[in-house]
Amino acid sequence: MRYVKDVALVIRSKNAGPYELTFDLMFPDEETYDEVRKSITKAKIAQLYKIEESEVLSLVHFAPAHAIKITIVRPRASGDLGETDVYGAQQHAPLFDLTY
């Protein structure tokens, strides 16, 4: 078992529009990307963020950028009552606990 954070080049989060939150994991080469992507599942992401699996809207492998993209339902529309992160740019930290 290894930590994704130790091999990823990029671990980031951002709004994908005001109602979705998207995470990008990018890797330095095809080999690492291929190795990691096999063990990243919607269930793992749901567990990490303590959300329902149905709230993980998509998990896409994007080979041209050696990247895995995960999109979840935003806890609220950007800027709505109780907002903590309007841009959604600091919601990635739990991914540092992700293993493969």
Added chain:
Amino acid sequence: MEELRILSPTAILGYGFPLASFQAGLERNPHVIAVDAGSTDPGPYYLGSGQSFTQRSAVKRDLRHLIEAALTRKIPLIIGSAGGSGARPHLEWNLAIVEEVLQELGKTAELAVIYGDIDPQLVAEKLKKGEVQPLGPVPQLTEEEVFACTNLVAQMGLEPIMEALENGAEIILAGRAYDPTSFAAYPVLKGYDLALALHMGKILECAAIAANPGSGSDCLMGYLYEDSFVLEALNPQRECTKISIAAHTLYEKSDPYFLPGPGGRLDLTKTVFEQLPEGKVRVSGTTFIPTDGYFVKLEGARLIGYRTISIAGVRDPIMIGQIDSVIEGVKERVADNFQDLQGYELHVHCYGKNGVMGALEPHPEPGHELGLVIEALANTQEVADTICSFARSTLLHYGYPGRKSTAGNLAFPYSPSDVSAGAVYKFNVHHLMQVEDPKSLFPIKMGRSGL
């Protein structure tokens, strides 16, 4: 087909660019200068209030260089989502800056302003006909929400901008526009491939963010050909790499293979990214799949009240150990004291515990000190001020079990401790609407140096 060159000076009008990069771009003889000014990222306030999220002086600085270059070279300057959110107040704000710059330069120009505001009555009718649907995890739209919008816009496609170009516009200020359109309208008008023009526009709209190292305030050049396009960073300290360009497709999107927009979606499943010498990247293979019917994205925001905040720190370990129950106790005290006040919201952000992630935080263990932001929201500023002030003073002197620090619970960095933060808006429309004619929603006004 000849090479068509587009200069993208900056990621957002007002974010600036180094003059050396811009000059390098001009030396490559662009056919058009295009810039996107829009984003929903800064949140609902800007669309709702009609304010720009960029500063006037910064936008004017950028425009002075762009207008002077475009008019001198007799090439069009296209600005998409003017004023940030692209509603009428944003357009008028941006238009005034353009007119001021023209006056200062002693030049005149053929201006086109394309409005993106949508009549709520039309949306209500379309809603009844079932021609409005949520875009993503969004609630169904109701007529009440439609009419509650302070600003309601739709993202225009290429068609209105192409028409303004055909009518001889030298400077185009477009209201809310699908980001790539400002870049793709000119090449599509000249007969270039729609999919490649849009995909190139998708990358150019963020300018040098797609380069390595990335920057939101530097230029990017696009070269469009019959079967591919090439991107080049204009600052020698940056380069376009296969990865940086491919990765940009991920940015702020939920699916990198399919990028939906007005009239259809880009399909990147067969896209090829190819590294060229001198830090350039060639892209080919992207296709466009038209949708059955033409859909535009509606964006709306409404006023939900007025906010007052107070910022304070907590260092006492006994209080930090029971911060959740202390905050609950304060909320109860406020509710009890103001039983006659309805419809206010009181929220305490707890930095050092879960201030950044709220309910998504997997490790809500508090640190040795906490930063609190007390936030009150109400129908009037006066009620918000009252609730925030009362919550702050209650928390300051709140007696919790085991308390030893009986002189006060909070460390305030400021006097006054409370800040009236003004009107608060929320996004309430994020829906697709079917339209018969891609141009009819977006009226164009033209005039010589002013409207």
